[in-house]
């Protein structure tokens with residue numbers, strides 16, 4: 001069996017010739033990024049992590065794997081197992097051709113100009129509500145869980161953009177049922193992708209927890225359906241999908257069921273990702289009083305009615321966001337791709353066709369050759385005029401920086417996310433310039449657990465305002 005494994009020539013622990021169990025256990029216990037990272041540290045940039053999966057931590061190979069067009073690797077069907085949403089959606093599509101057509105259809109709706117012209121005001125309104133909600137709660141309780149409020153903000157904003165109506169969790173201060181089910185369902189999705197049999201059996205078990213873990217898609221799709229019907233009956237067609245539908249009329253075929261599935265997929269892709277990254281961003285700022293002071297100074301000249309376009313040129317704010325994305329971007333784990341027909345040579349290794357090849361930014365962003373003192377939060381890496389500093393970023397380091405993924409599968413929602421990150425930092429720091437991390441928030445509680453996305457292990461991030 002050892003010699004029959006086509007990956008036998010790759011470095012890696014002996015057991016990975018025979019079993020993927022240690023990898024799966026690490027995944028199920030929320031420690032996959034650490035498991036793979038430790039193997040890179042021990043065995044180098046190319047490592048066999050299971051009998052049929054190779055992890056790669058080499059910038060040139062990263063570019064080759066995620067290259068747009070010929071030579072680039074396609075996504076693995078693992079994404080379909082992850083979301084198991086019925087129809088292929090942009091996030092889960094495998095073939096370059098189908099994906100390219102769908103991506104072109106969505107491009108205009110998610111462009112920076114469309115987000116700014118049509119959505120920025122409602123995003124800002126949600127952030128203002130979140131900041132107000134945090135202030136009111138902190139006045140009553142002395143401390144407030146930022147993660148909870150940023151999650152309300154991101155889910156209300158996503159619901160507004162995708163379904164035409166906010167969940168109004170920011171006004172009620174209570175999690176919507178959609179959000180509760182989505183968050184439990186995400187844990188089920190992550191484990192179902194690793195153990196499909198567990199999910200199949202789980203769907204048949206008539207216990208509420210089992211249903212919520214493994215049968216959430218029915219609920220999510222029903223919600224999308226009702227939301228779309230309501231939206232149309234009210235004659236208020238102003239959602240991201242109105243723009244997409246207008247594009248589709250030019251010739252692309254997008255059925256109603258595709259719209260429901262895509263809207264659901266975008267809710268999943270756009271909610272926890274931004275909420276978690278904003279939480280880590282603000283936590284990192286509050287940990288460094290000098291940085292907080294300098295940022296407050298930079299932001300002090302910014303008017304209340306500022307637009308994202310007023311913020312995108314602020315050097316310190318944007319450097320801080322890039323550094324937060326380097327260390328705490330919400331999706332730093334493996335992005336599985338498949339070696340193309342005929343196999344591929346990467347880093348001197350022949351990788352047989354069909355092999356799963358994963359890259360993880362958790363490791364790329366912590367390569368000490370590219371990012372000296374990789375665990376330190378150093379904003380000057382991203383500041384102009386640092387050419388003589390050891391933190392100056394080389395071209396290779398810039399190429400390795402990929403919190404949004406890479407190539408043709410780069411994050412579709414990055415303009416929404418940047419808008420939310422910049423406006424959230426602005427409004428939070430302007431409202432609470434003296435905010436402090438609460439004693440209940442520790443390095444340990446903020447350690448990242450990793451179920452596809454990361455999140456603080458303590459599942460909250462309390463601050464005193």
Ligand code: HEM
Pocket residue numbers: 090091092103158266267269270271273274277329330331335336402403404405406408409410411412413414416417
């Ligand atoms: C800080 C927030 C976010 C982070 C860190 C993030 C990160 C990522 C990453 C790393 C990928 C690549 C996945 C892969 O190659 O397998 C991705 C893809 C994607 N993201 Fe995001 N994302 C964020 C916010 C959003 C938002 C707000 C939306 C939409 C509302 C969104 C929608 C998508 C979609 C649709 C894809 C798939 C693109 C494709 O395959 O063509 N993301 N995101």
